[in-house]
Amino acid sequence: MDLSFTPEEEKFRAEVRAWLEANVPAEPLPSFDTAEGFAAHQEWEARLHGAGLSVVTWPVEYGGREASLTEWLIFEEEYYRAGAPGRVGQNGIYLLAPSLFEFGTPEQKARFLPPMARGEEVWAQGWSEPEAGSDLANVHSRAERVDGGWLVSGQKTWSSRAVHGHWLFALVRTDPESVRHHGLTYFLLPLDAPGVTVRGIHQLDGYAGFAEVFLDKVFVPDDQVLGEVGQGWKVAMSTTGSERGLTLRSPGRFLAAADRLVEQAREAGPLDDRLREDVADAWIKARAYQSYTFQTLTRILDGESIGPESSINKIFWSEMDLRLHETALRVLGPAGELVEGAQDAVADGRWADGFLFALAGPIYGGTNEVQRNIIAERVLGLPREPRSKR
């Protein structure tokens, strides 16, 4: 056990902190699910990139600085502590990039990673479909082989950032005879290609954060297939491991939220015992999440792979985040329901906005019910639930 940081890591922290203090916008940017906010967030990503901070763990040639996982955790702590803007490019950075690094050709990496790092090209997820939610393998979109590529048709949905974004990474069935997770292929396709129609879907916060994406014989050349034809499931799964595991939800954001909750509780005046306990519980759990992450980091550095245990992680952070925000709204009392723009809103409605965002946590990235199935059967080895055959 050694929970200290090296002098180099502390130096990195100081550099990140100093840069953020000098550069984080004083006023929060408009939502990145508006045209104006999207542009402002892209500009922020470009500035981050200019400071070498947009994708710290990536190789230098693609825009990173080859930071260690420990340094990435430090970066995240500082980023959220500073109240820096949300990451408009996070789908690409956290969901697509791990698969690109593992399965991409050198040409694909050189083509797609640098503009992603600069925030120039923002990616939307194209996995879910009307009939493929929790049952993600039930993909119906299909691709037909043509000279030099594929014609992709079908419907994707719940595609975050697709309204203003530029590219879609999609799971599509290339073998019409196949079922379940066989015969799927991972495609990279531009959202302005002929045959693509994007229709925004307004989320609970009122902004079109989701979209339906209709694909009508969209031509995708062979060099925009990621991994081998028919191996799409494997390519996508290398990404979901990282979504549920270490890389998408760092402790930094929860530690920062818990510290702000404590501040809010101090300012609120006398609170009843139950509420005080709930504030303490949120703070305790954010710290516990940090310790759990350090344990995971230690295991990764020791060469262990995390696998289905990442489902434990996903349940914990998503439920913790939601409870934290529920507690925050109770601390605010009558002002808890006031949102952005309201004259009396505390911190311009940040807590209500965070609450709405936290509500999505138990749903996306694989619902928590699916995670519980995974824990039961693949972590604990309980007998499999009989599944219907299709």
Next chain:
Amino acid sequence: MRLGLTPEHRQFGDAVADLLEAHGGAEDVWERLVELGVPAVLVAEEHEGAGGDEVDLLAVLDQAGRAALGEPVVEAAVAARLLAGIGGELAAEWLPKLASGEALVVAAPGPYVPHADRAGLVLVGEGGAWYAVRPEPGSLTVQNSMDPLRRLSAVRVPEGAVPVAEGALAAEAFDRGAALTAVQLVGVARRLVDFAVRYAGERSQYGRPIGSFQGLQHQIADALVDVEFARPAAYKAAYALAKGEPDASLDASGAKALASDAALHAAKVSLQVHGAIGYTMELDLHRWLRRAWSLASAWGDASHHRRAVAAALIG
């Protein structure tokens, strides 16, 4: 940055686990733990101890929990550090005895102190201070409790007694007891989850193992989530105490709150999974249930520790 046990820690834990598997119910198990050097870990070398720290006890406490050991490993460890802080004749007399097994010294918050009746010296915490009490007729009364293997005595501090520890030293002893008990509770809770998994795989109803029903799968999965998140928090708290970190008290309270909740949760789920047979003395399950209940409230329950954290953070 490294949060995890070393191979040496694991070996020590495994030795204790082997001992408990072979002699778990034996009368002389404390003597055997003494032979392995368990109560000597936190005793300094000048007092014939091993000069170790809280981190050196993590694997042992985890295994003690998994084996539902009733012996006062935590209470002896807290006593060792408390005596060292008190110093003087009390330390010189009792620390070598504690390390060698010649006598047992336990420290715990009052009024009910586990294993006080077999101790040579009892350190009892009251009102934020610690008092030394020699067990003799009139100073303690054995109490029946839900966890008989962790036998409780009501310890009476004589009127006008002078505290042997106050202030920071006294407060740190309460934190140490909470943090180390949290580690033990995580072991108890994990074993309760393991029992639930095993039984759910063996028992069939409606023509299939009950563990294939989501209604049980999800309950067990949720219990596991609580246990797995309590463990690194408990390790971190022990580390913070060993290093004297400024936030050690907050970490100890956080760990105990999480571990108490996790153990009570695991106990409830495990009993439910076992059904009627779990509700009997015919299965050993009750030993772990009892330990979860008693340790969840020992050294302050979850609510107590959350309030302590709230007081420190919010004021």
